[in-house]
Amino acid sequence: MTxxxxxxxxxxxxxxxxxxxxxxxxxxxxxxxxxxxxxxxSSGGGFFNPIxxxxxxxxxxxxxxxxxxxxxxxxxxxxxxxxVIGTTAALIVGFxxxxxxxxxxxxxxxxxxxxxxxxxxxxxxxxxxxxxLNPLSKMSMAxxxxxxxxxxxxxxxxxxxxxxxxxxxxxxxxxxTTVMRKLRVPHMLPFxxxxxxxxxxxxxxxxxVGEFFGGTSEVLGRVVLQAISGGKFDVAWAAIIIGAVxxxxxxxAVTLIERAVIPWYWHxxxxxx
Amino acid sequence: xxxxxxxxxxxxxxxKVFPVKGSEPTVALTGIDLEVGQREFIxxxxxxxCGKSTLLRVVGNLIAPSSGTCEVNGKSAEQARLDREYGMVxxxxxxxxxxxxxxxxxxxxxxxxxxRDRREALVREKLELVELGGFARHYPHQLSGGMQQRVAxxxxxxxxxxxxxxxxxxGALDEMTRERLNAELLxxxxxxxxxxIFVTHSIPEAVFxxxxxxxxxxxxxxxAETIDIDLPHPRGEQTREADRYYELVTEVRExxxxxTAGGADLAARARSDASFG
Numbered sequence: 001m002t003x004x005x006x007x008x009x010x011x012x013x014x015x016x017x018x019x020x021x022x023x024x025x026x027x028x029x030x031x032x033x034x035x036x037x038x039x040x041x042s043s044g045g046g047f048f049n050p051i052x053x054x055x056x057x058x059x060x061x062x063x064x065x066x067x068x069x070x071x072x073x074x075x076x077x078x079x080x081x082x083x084v085i086g087t088t089a090a091l092i093v094g095f096x097x098x099x100x101x102x103x104x105x106x107x108x109x110x111x112x113x114x115x116x117x118x119x120x121x122x123x124x125x126x127x128x129x130x131x132x133l134n135p136l137s138k139m140s141m142a143x144x145x146x147x148x149x150x151x152x153x154x155x156x157x158x159x160x161x162x163x164x165x166x167x168x169x170x171x172x173x174x175x176x177t178t179v180m181r182k183l184r185v186p187h188m189l190p191f192x193x194x195x196x197x198x199x200x201x202x203x204x205x206x207x208x209v210g211e212f213f214g215g216t217s218e219v220l221g222r223v224v225l226q227a228i229s230g231g232k233f234d235v236a237w238a239a240i241i242i243g244a245v246x247x248x249x250x251x252x253a254v255t256l257i258e259r260a261v262i263p264w265y266w267h268x269x270x271x272x273x
Numbered sequence: 274x275x276x277x278x279x280x281x282x283x284x285x286x287x288x289k290v291f292p293v294k295g296s297e298p299t300v301a302l303t304g305i306d307l308e309v310g311q312r313e314f315i316x317x318x319x320x321x322x323c324g325k326s327t328l329l330r331v332v333g334n335l336i337a338p339s340s341g342t343c344e345v346n347g348k349s350a351e352q353a354r355l356d357r358e359y360g361m362v363x364x365x366x367x368x369x370x371x372x373x374x375x376x377x378x379x380x381x382x383x384x385x386x387x388x389r390d391r392r393e394a395l396v397r398e399k400l401e402l403v404e405l406g407g408f409a410r411h412y413p414h415q416l417s418g419g420m421q422q423r424v425a426x427x428x429x430x431x432x433x434x435x436x437x438x439x440x441x442x443x444g445a446l447d448e449m450t451r452e453r454l455n456a457e458l459l460x461x462x463x464x465x466x467x468x469x470i471f472v473t474h475s476i477p478e479a480v481f482x483x484x485x486x487x488x489x490x491x492x493x494x495x496x497a498e499t500i501d502i503d504l505p506h507p508r509g510e511q512t513r514e515a516d517r518y519y520e521l522v523t524e525v526r527e528x529x530x531x532x533t534a535g536g537a538d539l540a541a542r543a544r545s546d547a548s549f550g
Binding site: 162164165167168169170171172173174178182183186187189262264265267268 | 333335354355357359360361363365367369370371372373380381383384385412414432
């Protein structure tokens with residue numbers, strides 16, 4: 001708790017450009033330095049080259065762009081599809097469990113049970129269910145991974161609002177719908193976005209793992225496998241990097257949505273540097 | 274605010290028993306008879322465990338009594354709650370982080386479907402009343418503890434309640450802030466004409482604010498004594514220096530510690546409770 005004056009003079013929601021530069025410059029500089037060192041090491045013809053030179057990966061990216069871009073697009077569709085399915089299912093279960101105690105007693109143990117399944121082992125079964133060529137089989141793999149963190153956080157956010165706030169609403173004779181709208185949902189949103197950010201990266205992992213167990217060849221997971229079996233490690237790494245970039249962009253997108261939807265939360269937690 | 278000749282609160286034979294697993298049930302309140310007139314300012318005071326907060330919660334219909342009746346403005350406490358006759362202020366401000374100061378004050382108006390144009394006027398009026406007009410767009414975390422509690426008071430007043438229930442609202446504040454808010458609260462009480470029931474640990478606070486102090490004693494929680502506070506209004510800094518003020522403070526202190534059974538142990542607890550607030 002601080003005195004109003006010093007906090008009231010706080011700057012705008014988004015830090016100024018110079019602050020952004022100060023924040024991002026060190027990691028970017030380190031990253032570039034590592035790239036350069038790595039390039040020099042590789043071009044020296046060292047006897048141990050676990051990863052191709054950055055220039056080789058860069059070249060492979062251009063040479064195989066047609067394959068890589070369509071594969072990336074397919075994988076992104078799978079991952080985002082899975083993200084949407086998993087998140088929607090988790091929201092539905094979360095709302096049911098918070099609204100009705102009986103749903104909590106039935107569904108939450110099931111959800112926790114489901115989370116203990118070694119999910120990678122389920123991938124071949126999902127391929128079998130939905131058809132190995134059907135992107136839905138990969139989406140459901142991603143959705144399974146997304147579901148658990150989201151449902152747990154949404155339920156917590158909806159339920160653990162604190163007795164005092166509930167008593168306040170009771171003193172207004174607020175009905176359950178109003179309590180949901182004015183108290184539980186706003187309270188849940190930060191929990192939800194935290195889980196959604198975790199879920200976004202999990203969705204890409206789920207989709208690519210699903211691809212390893214069969215399906216069309218024009219997806220990132222298959223491209224990696226085929227490139228490796230053909231000894232083309234530069235292509236494999238190009239595919240991996242595209243996957244990583246796509247996941248990062250999706251993560252950034254979720255963060256931007258979060259900032260737009262719950263600006264107050266960032267106002268509290270994003271301390272200026 | 275509704276006009277009625279009924280007493281604001283009428284408690285008769287109220288008892289509250291909390292079951293305790295594997296032990297004797299706790300009698301939090303027993304034999305409570307109390308009538309609070311319209312526009313009174315009543316303080317409930319007593320050592321921890323005397324049931325003063327429980328009593329407030331019974332009046333506010335947050336919990337039901339085990340036996341006995343509680344009427345508010347001539348109707349059941351539940352009906353009074355459904356008619357939105359209460360304003361409540363807790364020890365913690367209980368503000369919603371995601372709402373600005375004005376949106377927090379607007380909350381009860383939204384919940385009770387007060388027309389939109391009327392809302393803004395009420396919000397502005399109540400914020401002016403607690404002298405926070407300039408902080409409407411701030412978020413709660415940007416305010417000091419005392420300012421947050423004033424927001425909570427403005428929010429409680431937004432519905433123009435006929436009965437304001439306050440559960441140690443200034444208990445977490447420093448002495449200077451508390452004295453200032455005491456004076457502000459008296460002004461607000463004078464302006465709004467609402468009835469106040471105020472739970473506190475602080476004897477000076479109870480004497481300064483109240484028209485009547487209800488002294489409670491624990492195990493089982495019951496009313497030990499009721500002391501009329503005949504200090505003239507308006508009260509201010511001079512009140513705290515008046516001889517009569519000191520007499521009444523002493524009288525309340527003695528009522529808490531001594532006239533009830535219990536002896537030195539109870540008296541020590543009463544003293545530490547009184548200084549704790």
